[in-house]
Amino acid sequence: xxxxxxxxxxVYRGRLIDVTVERWGTREREIVEHPGAVAIVAVxxxxxxxxxxxxxxxxxxxxxxxxxxxxxxxxxxxxxxxxELREECGLTGGAWRELAAFWTTPGFCRERMHxxxxxxxxxGDPDPAEDEALELVRWPLDxxxxxxxxxxxxxxxxxxxxxxxxxx
Amino acid sequence: xxxxxxxxxxVYRGRLIDVTVERWGTREREIVEHPGAVAIVAVxxxxxxxxxxxxxxxxxxxxxxxxxxxxxxxxxxxxxxxxELREECGLTGGAWRELAAFWTTPGFCRERMHxxxxxxxxxGDPDPAEDEALELVRWPLDxxxxxxxxxxxxxxxxxxxxxxxxxx
Numbered sequence: 001x002x003x004x005x006x007x008x009x010x011v012y013r014g015r016l017i018d019v020t021v022e023r024w025g026t027r028e029r030e031i032v033e034h035p036g037a038v039a040i041v042a043v044x045x046x047x048x049x050x051x052x053x054x055x056x057x058x059x060x061x062x063x064x065x066x067x068x069x070x071x072x073x074x075x076x077x078x079x080x081x082x083x084e085l086r087e088e089c090g091l092t093g094g095a096w097r098e099l100a101a102f103w104t105t106p107g108f109c110r111e112r113m114h115x116x117x118x119x120x121x122x123x124g125d126p127d128p129a130e131d132e133a134l135e136l137v138r139w140p141l142d143x144x145x146x147x148x149x150x151x152x153x154x155x156x157x158x159x160x161x162x163x164x165x166x167x168x
Numbered sequence: 169x170x171x172x173x174x175x176x177x178x179v180y181r182g183r184l185i186d187v188t189v190e191r192w193g194t195r196e197r198e199i200v201e202h203p204g205a206v207a208i209v210a211v212x213x214x215x216x217x218x219x220x221x222x223x224x225x226x227x228x229x230x231x232x233x234x235x236x237x238x239x240x241x242x243x244x245x246x247x248x249x250x251x252e253l254r255e256e257c258g259l260t261g262g263a264w265r266e267l268a269a270f271w272t273t274p275g276f277c278r279e280r281m282h283x284x285x286x287x288x289x290x291x292g293d294p295d296p297a298e299d300e301a302l303e304l305v306r307w308p309l310d311x312x313x314x315x316x317x318x319x320x321x322x323x324x325x326x327x328x329x330x331x332x333x334x335x336x
Binding site for chain 2: 002004005011012014015016017019022024029030031032034037055056057058059060061063066068070100101102103104105106107108109110111112114145148151152153154155157158161162164165
């Protein structure tokens with residue numbers, strides 16, 4: 001069954017996000033519109049997963065996260081993921097599969113995220129966008145447990161744990 | 169080190185969320201302001217975890233998720249969590265601990281979520297808010313793996329897997 005609102009109006013237009021108010025029957029819902037995103041559990045031949053640490057202004061601190069990025073118009077999720085992993089981390093190649101697709105915050109935001117695993121990636125030089133000051137972090141996957149306490153990001157917890165779960 | 173923007177201005181005021189534009193040095197960031205939230209992995213004495221299935225307008229479909237809710241002003245996260253679990257699921261009591269705290273989408277939104285485990289909860293009658301049409305779902309925790317394919321929500325994947333990981 002296809003579900004949709006009776007009415008929708010845009011109440012804010014921003015650079016990355018818009019805000020829509022939708023009427024569903026007698027209820028109004030305020031929804032953050034987002035183009036969608038990807039995140040990658042990238043494991044190299046040494047069994048290390050690569051993460052990125054960067055300033056996240058909404059959190060007002062530096063967070064360690066899976067490599068991730070926002071979909072460009074017309075781009076397939078797998079293309080976005082390969083591009084982001086190459087630009088942010090300098091990682092290429094590898095065997096890719098989709099681990100999951102999920103909403104990040106389905107109560108108020110339309111961001112859908114595709115989560116990929118890339119196994120056997122090769123290390124090279126990153127080519128980050130100019131406004132990205134990224135520090136690369138490598139954790140051994142077989143001993144990632146103690147590092148989970150450092151993770152304060154939902155997709156990174158979900159991604160690392162789902163990867164370990166599907167591998168087990 | 170305390171980090172903060174050089175300037176901030178509110179560009180949208182909504183019902184649940186606002187949008188702020190912050191200037192950090194030469195960079196501008198568009199940030200969705202959110203009061204914060206909680207989610208609960210609630211396990212009863214029979215070893216079942218309770219989830220809720222409901223229409224999520226941003227996803228335009230019904231999703232199965234951990235019980236969750238938004239912080240009320242002045243409320244501590246644990247209070248919010250106990251209240252939401254009682255109202256949504258009719259579950260009370262149990263031994264509580266915080267599993268993690270994380271940002272749901274730290275790239276563009278200030279929503280911080282506290283994730284709790286509540287073990288040994290007792291079943292009673294829910295008292296949902298009027299606009300909530302919730303279906304309760306119970307999964308056996310020892311056999312939750314096959315159900316993970318049904319989950320399309322980041323906090324639910326992170327919460328179930330983190331609970332299993334910390335229990336293991």
